[in-house]
Amino acid sequence: MESTLSIVKPDGVRKNVIGNVVSRFEAAGLKIAAMKMIHMTKGEAEGFYAVHKERPFFGSLTDFMSSGPCVVMVLKGENAIKKNRELMGATDPAQAEPGTIRRDLADNKEENIAHGSDAPETAAFEISYFFNAFEIVG
Ligand code: ADP
Ligand code: MG
Numbered sequence: 316m317e318s319t320l321s322i323v324k325p326d327g328v329r330k331n332v333i334g335n336v337v338s339r340f341e342a343a344g345l346k347i348a349a350m351k352m353i354h355m356t357k358g359e360a361e362g363f364y365a366v367h368k369e370r371p372f373f374g375s376l377t378d379f380m381s382s383g384p385c386v387v388m389v390l391k392g393e394n395a396i397k398k399n400r401e402l403m404g405a406t407d408p409a410q411a412e413p414g415t416i417r418r419d420l421a422d423n424k425e426e427n428i429a430h431g432s433d434a435p436e437t438a439a440f441e442i443s444y445f446f447n448a449f450e451i452v453g
Pocket of ligand 2: 431433
């Protein structure tokens with residue numbers, strides 16, 4: 316069993332596709348082990364995306380991530396990290412495979428509906444950024 320962090324980003328909440336995204340995880344056999352809606356401050360978004368702080372899009376990305384509420388989730392399952400990344404598709408929705416979350420629902424490379432951890436170490440950091448042990452079931 317592996318755990319990963321998923322976020323329905325503010326564009327996904329604005330577009331009313333929270334359920335659409337969550338239903339794809341459930342259909343793929345991933346379990347929702349924790350879930351809540353939050354509205355990050357700019358500083359909280361900067362802390363979450365600290366690995367990208369040297370990137371040219373960091374300011375814009377953290378403005379976007381703090382622009383409205385998002386839904387943060389812990390997904391559990393076999394190969395949950397990889398499975399979630401496959402369901403999301405490539406970062407740029409135009410490059411993502413048809414049938415993926417980003418290809419089906421996202422508008423552009425920045426506002427791309429979903430986040431998913433990319434490795435066990437980042438998953439551990441990202442889960443602990445939003446959840447304590449009592450908030451995670453299973
Ligand atoms: P992923 O979310 O697929 O793991 P990255 O970790 O590379 O992608 O980037 C983090 C987030 O930063 C992306 O999901 C997207 O919202 C944003 N992003 C990535 N590359 C760009 C870019 N070239 N321009 C604008 N935003 C970007
Ligand atoms: Mg990433």
